[in-house]
Amino acid sequence: MNIPEEIRIVEIGPRDGFQSIKTWLPTEHKTAIVKMLLSAGVDSMEATSFISPKAIEQMKDASEVVESVKGHADMDRIYALVPNAKGAERAHEAGVGRIAVVISASEAHNLNNVRRTPEESLQELKIIRREFPSLKVKLSLGTAFGCPFQGEVADSKLIFLIDGVLDLGITDIALCDTVGVADPLQVIRRVGLLQRRYAAQDVDWGMHLHNTRGLAAANTFAALTLGINKFETAVGGLGGCPFAPGSSGNMATEDLLFMAARMGLASKADIGSVIRTAEYIRDVVGLPIDSKINTQTRDTVTAAQGRADQARRPSS
Amino acid sequence: MNIPEEIRIVEIGPRDGFQSIKTWLPTEHKTAIVKMLLSAGVDSMEATSFISPKAIEQMKDASEVVESVKGHADMDRIYALVPNAKGAERAHEAGVGRIAVVISASEAHNLNNVRRTPEESLQELKIIRREFPSLKVKLSLGTAFGCPFQGEVADSKLIFLIDGVLDLGITDIALCDTVGVADPLQVIRRVGLLQRRYAAQDVDWGMHLHNTRGLAAANTFAALTLGINKFETAVGGLGGCPFAPGSSGNMATEDLLFMAARMGLASKADIGSVIRTAEYIRDVVGLPIDSKINTQTRDTVTAAQGRADQARRPSS
Numbered sequence A, B: 001m002n003i004p005e006e007i008r009i010v011e012i013g014p015r016d017g018f019q020s021i022k023t024w025l026p027t028e029h030k031t032a033i034v035k036m037l038l039s040a041g042v043d044s045m046e047a048t049s050f051i052s053p054k055a056i057e058q059m060k061d062a063s064e065v066v067e068s069v070k071g072h073a074d075m076d077r078i079y080a081l082v083p084n085a086k087g088a089e090r091a092h093e094a095g096v097g098r099i100a101v102v103i104s105a106s107e108a109h110n111l112n113n114v115r116r117t118p119e120e121s122l123q124e125l126k127i128i129r130r131e132f133p134s135l136k137v138k139l140s141l142g143t144a145f146g147c148p149f150q151g152e153v154a155d156s157k158l159i160f161l162i163d164g165v166l167d168l169g170i171t172d173i174a175l176c177d178t179v180g181v182a183d184p185l186q187v188i189r190r191v192g193l194l195q196r197r198y199a200a201q202d203v204d205w206g207m208h209l210h211n212t213r214g215l216a217a218a219n220t221f222a223a224l225t226l227g228i229n230k231f232e233t234a235v236g237g238l239g240g241c242p243f244a245p246g247s248s249g250n251m252a253t254e255d256l257l258f259m260a261a262r263m264g265l266a267s268k269a270d271i272g273s274v275i276r277t278a279e280y281i282r283d284v285v286g287l288p289i290d291s292k293i294n295t296q297t298r299d300t301v302t303a304a305q306g307r308a309d310q311a312r313r314p315s316s
Helices: A013-020 A027-040 A062-069 A085-094 A107-114 A118-131 A155-167 A184-197 A216-225 A253-262 A271-285 A295-312 B013-020 B027-040 B062-069 B085-094 B107-114 B118-131 B155-167 B184-197 B216-225 B253-262 B271-285 B295-312
Strands: A006-011 A044-049 A078-082 A098-104 A136-142 A172-177 A204-209 A230-233 B006-011 B044-049 B078-082 B098-104 B136-142 B172-177 B204-209 B230-233
Touching: A006 A253, A013 A027, A013 A044, A013 A078, A027 A044, A027 A062, A027 A271, A044 A062, A062 A078, A062 A085, A078 A085, A085 A098, A085 A118, A098 A107, A098 A118, A098 A172, A107 A118, A107 A136, A118 A136, A118 A155, A136 A155, A155 A172, A155 A184, A172 A184, A172 A230, A184 A204, A184 A216, A204 A216, A216 A253, A216 B216, A230 A253, A253 A271, A253 A295, A271 A295, B006 B253, B013 B027, B013 B044, B013 B078, B027 B044, B027 B062, B027 B271, B044 B062, B062 B078, B062 B085, B078 B085, B085 B098, B085 B118, B098 B107, B098 B118, B098 B172, B107 B118, B107 B136, B118 B136, B118 B155, B136 B155, B155 B172, B155 B184, B172 B184, B172 B230, B184 B204, B184 B216, B204 B216, B216 B253, B230 B253, B253 B271, B253 B295, B271 B295
Parallel strands: A006 A044, A006 A230, A044 A078, A078 A098, A098 A136, A136 A172, A172 A204, A204 A230, B006 B044, B006 B230, B044 B078, B078 B098, B098 B136, B136 B172, B172 B204, B204 B230
Antiparallel strands: none
């Protein structure tokens, strides 16, 4: 086991969470949540998506969301998701530092998601790199552990895409269990294989794990044993993929932070602030949340621990 | 890693699940569920609890539940929980083959649970062994990973109880995360320590993991890496401990079976039958269930897998 001493959070609630919500969320709610999460200390964030409003109307205020962050946080912490060169252009104009580009290892899923084969998506990414060389790019490698349309996805499909983006100088790569079908042994085998294969390339691996089938925490632990320390999680366990049937619920940021704290791993993010953001989302914005850690479940442990620490003090 | 090839299920829904339900469940619903789960192929089951109806009225039909199983399944698969010698007497009269005795490693929790210190509970167990030598006994070692009242529980508290029951010839021991505070590194450290310490005693370890803080599956995987193959889970994720604040939700049997199947581990239990039992509990009995695997989440994977298997077939 190669458990890291500290974890990093890529908060994805404002993008992966909000994109699947059909009712309009007022921009001021979005920007309030983005600011609360940045203040909570998440290392970085997918704040919005520059996708066509025809595809996802919820994201039509992407530029305003990005604008609101300026002066509030280092733009280097902000990712915007873009589906194509047009989105990259809008993201660049809006002033984000980083973009996330999703390409699915599964051809069926990528066709469904962005109407391109993975090869065509790589070509589009090449254009983005050429036209907007200042944008830092993350590859969000979708359906990396299985696809709802075609079942298992071979290692070779991932390797093809990773080779492709490394050729473009992209080393920020998130392995996405888009529909929550990964299991921990698969994570250890597949991620371990990729780590070994690309050991010389200094890839910054991240894990993006959906909890659709209850295995996000187990898969997180599996990744931690490999030394992976970057996790894409959503406050309140928001999220899912609107184009992937049966997919819902990201690993909740507060649940990951609790798990990490129990294991003695550090994080820059403050769990109390993340819990308060989830409460805001539930109570003020009115969205259902799906996380296990809240004030009560957290405090039961913290209070008992406090009493225990007290009891252990020498009574001199 | 020492992943087992097959897992064993101790289904605890009819005991740990039903005991925390305040509204009366008709005996015929209880017996129907017990029979469905036995037919589903769970290796064994905590079918009921011989506890005073004053403490838990829901369990007042314990004898009838046991009676209903006779002729339907080998009584050696049936555990009844007993809190004391009086309960053991009733269980013995009812004809169960096995009893489960809960003793908490945490003194505060044991006092709260059965109004005895752990030492006093061990003495009571000694009396049970003497008076009912034919009853096979499982120790359910409560708060083995933390206590809601006193925080951390030292290894030495567990060792004291394990030494005590081994002296009484009891080697069936479940390590219970009664309130869902265990983390996977703690499981690996603590369970690993106990495995090494008692390597010569042929203990049949089981894990009983609550999902209160979302870590049951991660803790299950941690235990699997140590070669642990016996898990106490509840259909539909029912359950909790009525005497432990903040405790709710066992690891769901169907979720464990899905996880195991994805990892390639065998089980005697049929996941489809367990899912149908959960649906019966939700739709006929009218209880809320809390599991991630259901017909839809399971079938998305199975159907995609089926299509993939088909596609891989040579087209000759």
